[in-house]
Amino acid sequence: MRQESIGSADPLVSLFLELAHIPSPPGQERDVNDFLITRLRGLGLDVTEGEPIREGKTGAGNLFCRIPxxxxxxxxxxxxxxxxxxSEPDALPDPVLEDGVLRSRSRAVLGADDKSAVAAIVYCAERIVKDDIPHADVEIMLSVGEESGLLGAKSWSLDGVGSRYGFCFxxxxxxxxxxxxxxxxxxIKALFKGKAAHAGVAPEEGRSAVAAACNAIAGMKLGRLDEETTANIGLIRGGAAANVVPDRCRINGEVRSHDLDKLEEQVEAMIDSINMAAAGEEVDVELAVVEEFRAFDFSAGGPQLDMAEQAVRDIGLEPxxxxxxxxxxxxxxNLLGLPCINMSTGMEKVHTPEEYITVEALWQLHKLILALTAKALEA
Ligand SMILES: [Zn+2]
Structure with missing residues (x-):
């Protein structure tokens, strides 16, 4: 079995392995960002970094640069x-190349999500600059904190960004x-606030927050509501002991839909259920509803999708x-106003220690990105 951990003769694989060796859970991207800043500035590019999403010496912000x-x-x-x-505490990345497949030898994730894309983008930047490949403006945004609620992207703005289309990998x-x-x-986050009392001595003096939360959930339609809408209550936490009427109970849930009206309808229905249950049990409720992200739909086609699909065909694959x-x-x-589509990197079994990507896929990804920059030129 052929094994290489680092220093592969293949420059793209070698770059990926170097990146994968650097631990970078959300909020701790300092080292990986420093590596990337050095690499991109080495090409003579002007790299800027946004505000860190977390304080402290491991915190880092989004990286942005433009290849004029x-x-x-x-x-x-x-x-x-x-x-x-x-990853699990103490599990350090141990990426390895084994018979054409990049995987992790430790319990730590490989991190092909999303370092396969980071490696391919940076390697393309190097090819474009060093080989003087004809290209229109190419901008690069490498975000932080994606896995902890899209925090980096949410802190970004389009100020100074000139791109007409975005391609995320x-x-x-x-x-x-x-x-x-x-x-x-x-x-949706709801905190029911009732009144504590001894459950055996004076239960009538108490107001059960747990009962209110349970009634609220029982009144909700959850799961897959139709082919484009889902709803879930994923957390319930409350009470202190079996003999105490519980005065606090929290529930957290979410709604997703491809249709904004259906999303709003379901959110309203869940809020109604929460309010009715609170009134029924005579408890107060604090409610918070947050828009986490906004739908996009390019299924009708258009010039951006054409570019992406033609680029895929140009490298001999079928989109x-x-x-x-x-x-x-x-x-x-998309919510910020930059039309953006998401393309596969070839990574598999992400978010598990079994995550992997083949060298072949990594090279296809790099070719695809170069083909996209060529399409932007012709367009
Ligand atoms: Zn990802």
Missing amino acids: GNAPGIPILLSAHTDTVA DSTGPVGNIIVRSPSQKT LRGSTGGGSDVNVL
């Missing part, structure tokens, strides 16, 4: 995130898959359009 065009065309933005999901599955549709999501129930930086960039 040397030919006319459409300015495009390439995007990926530099953080990875947090943060989806699983074979290279050539294009996510054209993703739902909106709102989270496949897909839909996702998940959210990513792409939703935020």
Whole structure:
């Protein structure tokens, strides 16, 4: 079995392994950002970093740079995130190349999500600059804190960004898959506030927050509500002991839908259920509803999707359009006003220690990104 941990002769694999060796859970992207800043500034590019999403010496902000065009065309933005999901405590990344597959030898995730895309984008930047490949303006945004609620992207603005289209590389599955549709999501947090009392001595003096929370949930339609809408209560926490009428209970939930009206309707229904249950048990309730991300839908086609699909064909693959129930930086960039689609990097089994990507997929990804920059030139 052929094994290489670092220093592969393949420059793209070598770059990926170097990145994968640097731990970068959300809020701790300092080291990986420093590595990337050095690498991009080494190309003579002007790299800026946004406000850190977390204080302290490990905190870091989004990286942004532009490769000024040397030919006319459409300015495009390439995007990926530099953080990875947090691994088990003490599990350090131990990426290895084994028979053409990049995987982790430890319990830590490989981090191909999303360092496969980071490596491919940075390697493309190096090829474009060093080989003087004709290109229009290419902008690069490498976000932080994606895995902890899209925090980096949410702190971004389009000030100073000139791109007409965004292409984010943060989806699983074979290279050539294009996510054209993703739902909106709102989270709902409710804190029921009742009155504590001895459950055996004076239960009538108490107001049970747990009873109110349970009645609220019982009155909700949850799960897959229709083909484009889902709802969930994912957390319930309250009470202190069996003999105390509980005065506090929290529930957290979410609604996702590809249709904004259906999303609003379901959120309203859940809020009604919460308020009715609180009134029924004579408890107070504090409610918070947050828009986490906004839907996008490019399934009707258009010039941006044409560019992506033609680029896939140019590297000899067949594009496949897909839909996702998940959210990513792409939703935020669309919400900010930059039309952005999400493309697969070839990474598989993400967010698990079994995560992997083949060297072949990594190279396809790099070719796809170069093909996209060429398409922007022709367009
Ligand atoms: Zn990701």
